[in-house]
Amino acid sequence: MSDPMDKIDVKLMRAVRYHAFGEAEVLQVETIPIPQPKEGEVLIRILAAGVLPVDWKIRRGLFPMPVQFPYIPGTAFAGVVEAVGAGVSTWHIGDAVFGRSTKGTYAAYTTAPEDAIARKPASITYEEAATLSGGATTAWRAIVSEGQVKPNERVLIHGAAGGVGMFAVQFAKWIGAEVIGTAGPKNVSYVASLGADKVIDYSSERFEEIVQDVDFVLDTVSGDTLARTWSVLKQGGRLASIAGQPPLEKAKQHGITLIRPGIATKEDLKAIAELIEEGKLTIHIDQCFAMADARQAHEKSETGHGRGRIVLRMTD
Ligand SMILES: NC(=O)c1ccc[n+]([C@@H]2O[C@H](COP(=O)([O-])OP(=O)(O)OC[C@H]3O[C@@H](n4cnc5c(N)ncnc54)[C@H](OP(=O)(O)O)[C@@H]3O)[C@@H](O)[C@H]2O)c1
Incomplete structure (x- = not known):
């Protein structure tokens, strides 16, 4: 039987997902539709995602929050604005940004509210910018x-x-x-x-x-x-x-x-970006993994030891 998706013009992307709580083996790369930005949201083409300890805590069912399967892990990202939803005037296609999404960032694309992102400082790479949310924030x-x-x-x-x-x-x-x-x-x-x-x-x-x-x-x-x-x-x-x-x-x-530190505001994001532009912050990436190696990235994070932030690169 043919897949009904074949007949509809749906743009597809690769994303890491899991369908049940478990060890790192539950992480798998799947092909799914690219999300669409709603009103007040932007669609980001992700170039790098931060791997935070909370990502594996959620995967293991240890974090007190409701999870809907299949689930795309990750909240921290850096990338480029691909499209904007209705009412968005701050951001334009092609803007280089970093920030936080609750829709999953171990993926080629995600959506985020326009206030949850900031301009990526030109002096740092996308991998470095992916360390900012959940780290610097x-x-x-x-x-x-x-x-x-x-x-x-x-x-x-x-x-x-x-x-x-x-x-x-x-x-x-x-x-x-x-x-x-x-x-x-x-x-x-x-x-x-x-x-x-x-x-x-x-x-x-x-x-x-x-x-x-x-x-x-x-x-x-x-x-x-x-x-x-x-x-x-x-x-x-x-x-x-x-x-x-x-x-x-x-x-x-x-x-x-x-x-108890709360979620960063857009003013916080801007202030951090300014310090970086002024050359006042150094960023250390512990290790960069390809999206397909998300399992190894989680296993490394689960050791609880390391220097700086682990990052997933979406372009590999
Ligand atoms: N609530 C929030 O907003 C929020 C946000 C981010 C993170 N967190 C939580 O905060 C914790 C840390 O996050 P992270 O992203 O910084 O983790 P991380 O990048 O994995 O870093 C953990 C660090 O802890 C050090 N460490 C391990 N045992 C230690 C000890 N006994 N004494 C001193 N240092 C020790 C390790 O250094 P060595 O390699 O030298 O041992 C490592 O550099 C996690 O539990 C995470 O879930 C909460």
Whole structure:
């Protein structure tokens, strides 16, 4: 029997999808129709997508959100505007952009609301721009918009070499804070190169024995690291934990304000892009994978170790 799709002029694309929760093997490349932008949305031809830890957490059914199968993973992308929906005047076909989509970004195309994207700085590649959403944006919300870190404050960043941490160190230094980062032995000199005043190797040193009176902590690690963090914070300090939910009671007991970074606004995206244009941010790509190798990209992310962000390239 012929496929009814043959008779309709539907434009097709390749996308990574899965049809049930599971290990990385559930990820497969399939051919599906290109989505159409609705009113207020743009259609993006994706050149690169960021691979975030949340992508494999969702794939394993560990993330508290409803999932409709088949599911296209990914939220972070960089690419080129291919078409605009009704009412969109900010963006034009051919604009180079980066941003966030909730429709899946491990694909040749996605749609996104016009406010969820920003112009890609000309000084960086599409692969580098794909690291910004869920990396720079999360760090910016935590350190700048919501954390309101101030000059000379003492800031501790757990997981300082990661996809969020690399930006958090640079934002806190840009503000003029004293920055201490934690990282594994392979990443100590890398975090120092980002500008950290001190880097603690978590494999051989206990940070709570080295740092005290901290004004602000960004915790991207959680677990035992979070449990040992309370004692280093000042009374009245702030804690942004993005990997787990710190207990409210514990925060009250230590006089700590909890911060939960929200979704970046278009102003946040623009501010980050401007810092990049001014040459004030460096971006590290851990490894670039072809779309067809999404399984390996997830397996690497699931190790919980690495430097910078893993990226999928759609053009391979
Ligand atoms: N809520 C949000 O908006 C949001 C957004 C993004 C991410 N997140 C969550 O935040 C967490 C981190 O995300 P990410 O994208 O930065 O992850 P990532 O890119 O995978 O980086 C993780 C980093 O943690 C470091 N690390 C591992 N164990 C550590 C320890 N005990 N102490 C200090 N550092 C340690 C690793 O460094 P070594 O290789 O040196 O060990 C690695 O560089 C994930 O759980 C993710 O889901 C939340």
